[in-house]
Amino acid sequence: MESAVSGFFWSFDQEFCCFLVVTVLLIFLILYFARPRVWCKCEICQSYMNTSWKNHFDNLCDWYTYLLKKSPTQTIHIHVLDNTITANPVNVEYMLKTRFDNFPKGKPFSAILGDFLGRGIFNVDGDLWRFQKKMASLELGRTSIRSYAFEVVHHEIEQRLVPLLESVKGKEDIFIDLQDVFRRFCFDSICRFSFGLDPKCLELTLPISKFAVSFDLASKLSAERAMTVSPLVWKMRRLLNIGDEKKLRKSIKMINKLAQEVINQRRKFGFSDQEDLLSRFMTSVSDETFLRDIVVSFLLAGRDTVASVLTSFFWLMANHPEVEAAILVEADRVIGQNKEITSYEQMKELHYLHAAMYESMRLYPPIQFDSKFCLEDDVLPDGTTVKKGRRVTYHPYAMGRSEELWGTDCLEFKPERWLKDGVFFPENPFKFPVFQAGIRVCLGKEMALVELKSVAISLLNRFHIELAPPQTTTPRFSPGLTATFHGGLQVLVRAQSGPSTLKNVYSAVK
Numbered sequence: 001m002e003s004a005v006s007g008f009f010w011s012f013d014q015e016f017c018c019f020l021v022v023t024v025l026l027i028f029l030i031l032y033f034a035r036p037r038v039w040c041k042c043e044i045c046q047s048y049m050n051t052s053w054k055n056h057f058d059n060l061c062d063w064y065t066y067l068l069k070k071s072p073t074q075t076i077h078i079h080v081l082d083n084t085i086t087a088n089p090v091n092v093e094y095m096l097k098t099r100f101d102n103f104p105k106g107k108p109f110s111a112i113l114g115d116f117l118g119r120g121i122f123n124v125d126g127d128l129w130r131f132q133k134k135m136a137s138l139e140l141g142r143t144s145i146r147s148y149a150f151e152v153v154h155h156e157i158e159q160r161l162v163p164l165l166e167s168v169k170g171k172e173d174i175f176i177d178l179q180d181v182f183r184r185f186c187f188d189s190i191c192r193f194s195f196g197l198d199p200k201c202l203e204l205t206l207p208i209s210k211f212a213v214s215f216d217l218a219s220k221l222s223a224e225r226a227m228t229v230s231p232l233v234w235k236m237r238r239l240l241n242i243g244d245e246k247k248l249r250k251s252i253k254m255i256n257k258l259a260q261e262v263i264n265q266r267r268k269f270g271f272s273d274q275e276d277l278l279s280r281f282m283t284s285v286s287d288e289t290f291l292r293d294i295v296v297s298f299l300l301a302g303r304d305t306v307a308s309v310l311t312s313f314f315w316l317m318a319n320h321p322e323v324e325a326a327i328l329v330e331a332d333r334v335i336g337q338n339k340e341i342t343s344y345e346q347m348k349e350l351h352y353l354h355a356a357m358y359e360s361m362r363l364y365p366p367i368q369f370d371s372k373f374c375l376e377d378d379v380l381p382d383g384t385t386v387k388k389g390r391r392v393t394y395h396p397y398a399m400g401r402s403e404e405l406w407g408t409d410c411l412e413f414k415p416e417r418w419l420k421d422g423v424f425f426p427e428n429p430f431k432f433p434v435f436q437a438g439i440r441v442c443l444g445k446e447m448a449l450v451e452l453k454s455v456a457i458s459l460l461n462r463f464h465i466e467l468a469p470p471q472t473t474t475p476r477f478s479p480g481l482t483a484t485f486h487g488g489l490q491v492l493v494r495a496q497s498g499p500s501t502l503k504n505v506y507s508a509v510k
Ligand code: HEM
Pocket: 121, 122, 133, 136, 298, 301, 302, 303, 305, 306, 309, 366, 367, 370, 433, 434, 435, 436, 439, 440, 441, 442, 443, 444, 445, 447, 448
């Protein structure tokens, strides 16, 4: 008995010693590899390391915007992260088009998001990317896709979104988190659109979705991996299954389980004669893990981006009644007073609304920055040298706030800047890379725009959104792969005032 007990303690000691040795070794390795960068003494790196930038800026993207503005080339380098960041459209075109092959996502990026996104389209290069792009383009590039998106979205608006907001309209003591509502709305819409299934997240009871909660956590924790000074930091935590890595593993386990349910259901209802994206992929992919990765990627693509744009758009509407009024005046003219929009074709006539949406995305892009890795030593058109293996980031958030690109009124919300003689006029996509640009441009842009404009016009026609106190002049964002308002968007829902009142507001500001 005694020897069994001492044997237990001996083996326990041995395990503990091994653990200690591995930990010390890993710490040593981290210190060794991260050494030259962590100890960079330049002002920017010091400010990044001791987070003193927070004394002056609400968000990291605001600090980067400030730094990029000060740089004569609109490009900066953060030594501790070995990260070159640019807001220069000529550099952006070079990365995303001219030298596309030299700026892939790269292995470091794939490793950071690998556990969450696996081999999904956002996380791969080469043949795996080409295959998924081809399949997705076939589906998302169909001309009928906009009308199909219109139908899916309008069903969700009429059956769930409007009844939910009607139920709280005019109630002075009920604040509702509009960001949460939009995420649920987008989750239902993208599932019906991409997988032909309805998760019913936006039912009146606002059921807690384990999938959605795990999804948010995995997105946040994966993004935070990219903020550590050396990948060894998160890799060690992952190996030891401690801290945030433990939480990430747990949330990914839940996502895997639920993604598998989506696949099983699609299989049960049949997929060979179905038109949705997942069914298309299922006809040529039999690897369950790969299908799981495809499901997760399309959820990320379609839910968080659109919900993020809707959140900032309604925040802007609450702060700009003159724009809200102008949108409604246009809708009255195109659709008719108090009438519902009935087709995608009708929506195309709403140029001012389209411009307001683009203006909202200029100031608040849902993907604030996007990184690639340099394959071979290169020189950007502005003269910045980029070493092999370096992370290179283009920054749509900073670009949208650049005086050089948008003029001295760049911080003002002015949809008119997108109109010529009342007609929407698109900008150079490398100056406005909100949907990325070049070879890997977003494939869901048309679907997204149908969704964004449909929600905007349907809600603005019925409701006026008022922000709950305390109101801030700029939003604070939470870390994540897409821009998310910290604390959500708490609002009161009121009835929309009549068109004549709005017209008065409109003429008063004109
Ligand atoms: C306002 C909404 C949206 C914005 C701003 C947006 C933006 C972007 C951006 C910046 C990328 C490049 C990401 C990267 O390579 O790192 C991208 C890629 C992509 N997006 Fe979107 N997206 C939106 C909505 C959607 C929707 C609704 C779908 C699908 C239905 C979608 C499907 C895709 C796909 C498949 C790609 C991958 C393209 C490729 O790698 O070849 N997006 N999007």
